Amino acid sequence: MAEVEQTPMSEQPQAEEAMEGAEVAPEEESERNEVGEAEAQEAAAEGGSVEAAPPAEASAGVKRKRGSKPLPSLESLAARIKALQAEADQADAAVTELEAAKIQRLKELEEQLERERASADAAIAAKRTSASSKRAEANRASQEYVKKQSEAALAELEASIPKKPKNVYFLFLSELDLKGTTKERNKQSQELWNSKTAEEKQKYYEKAKEDLQKYNDWCVSDEGNKILTERNTILKESLAASKEALAGALGGEDGQPSQAAKALETPVKRSRPAPAARTAPSKEPALDENVAQEAEKADLLPQLRNLFCRPDVAALGKSHQELLDALKANKGMVNAAKHALLSA
Numbered sequence: 001m002a003e004v005e006q007t008p009m010s011e012q013p014q015a016e017e018a019m020e021g022a023e024v025a026p027e028e029e030s031e032r033n034e035v036g037e038a039e040a041q042e043a044a045a046e047g048g049s050v051e052a053a054p055p056a057e058a059s060a061g062v063k064r065k066r067g068s069k070p071l072p073s074l075e076s077l078a079a080r081i082k083a084l085q086a087e088a089d090q091a092d093a094a095v096t097e098l099e100a101a102k103i104q105r106l107k108e109l110e111e112q113l114e115r116e117r118a119s120a121d122a123a124i125a126a127k128r129t130s131a132s133s134k135r136a137e138a139n140r141a142s143q144e145y146v147k148k149q150s151e152a153a154l155a156e157l158e159a160s161i162p163k164k165p166k167n168v169y170f171l172f173l174s175e176l177d178l179k180g181t182t183k184e185r186n187k188q189s190q191e192l193w194n195s196k197t198a199e200e201k202q203k204y205y206e207k208a209k210e211d212l213q214k215y216n217d218w219c220v221s222d223e224g225n226k227i228l229t230e231r232n233t234i235l236k237e238s239l240a241a242s243k244e245a246l247a248g249a250l251g252g253e254d255g256q257p258s259q260a261a262k263a264l265e266t267p268v269k270r271s272r273p274a275p276a277a278r279t280a281p282s283k284e285p286a287l288d289e290n291v292a293q294e295a296e297k298a299d300l301l302p303q304l305r306n307l308f309c310r311p312d313v314a315a316l317g318k319s320h321q322e323l324l325d326a327l328k329a330n331k332g333m334v335n336a337a338k339h340a341l342l343s344a
Helices: 009-019 026-046 074-158 168-174 182-195 198-220 222-250 259-265 289-297 301-309 320-329 334-343
Strands: none
Touching: 074 222, 168 182, 168 198, 198 222, 198 301, 289 301, 289 320, 301 320, 301 334, 320 334
């Protein structure tokens, strides 16, 4: 029978001191227990008594720490800090990138909005221009309508008005049949007129006076007064419409038509003024006595009566003396004096 070698008693304290503080793993302890049991069984089979070794867990002074973990080293902590700082830097970079993308997107949206605003403003301006053009065209058409309407009414009235009588000099010219240029004919007629005596000129004065009297009688008659009043009203309305058209052409406020221009779009029938009081036909118009005497001395009385009786001249409200002065300034020419008065 083999003898089991035992540890001397003197060596046990040293072994126990060496084992103090050492940590025994559970697997190592299990192996030791299995070896001890195997040796005991082998000794029993050979018939010897072998003193079994005490179990590992019964050993005094052996301290075991179960479930404890080693503390991390400084190097691992430094590596961990460095990794976290790198992750933070990456997150900051991502935030910066997102903010830059946001700013760029907002800038693009603002530019797009500005382009759309400019496009809308251009479209509005084009439509406003088109509307102003159409409105101006409508106003011109309305003015043309009023003009045609006035011309038609005037033509109808003019057909009912007798022709204005000729003055003395033009009665004399109507009898002449002169040849040559206008300048030559004017010179010849002037020489012929100046060569006439007062008695020879008298028949022309009487004819002019007679024609003028007939014309004046018609002017103050009921028929003449009505026709001339209507004619004056149409002339005043046409003149006012022309002034409004000129003002519109020069430009209105904000490109909008004036109230008068709007009124022209649909002509409104205007009430006729009340007819003047009936007066009995007189042989001569009521001229200022002193002015009439001055005109007679200047051989301009028939011309003064003719000018005085004209409706467009009467509408000016000029004094008799102003009419006579205009005749003198235009050498007795009624039409020239009338134009001078109207253009003054």
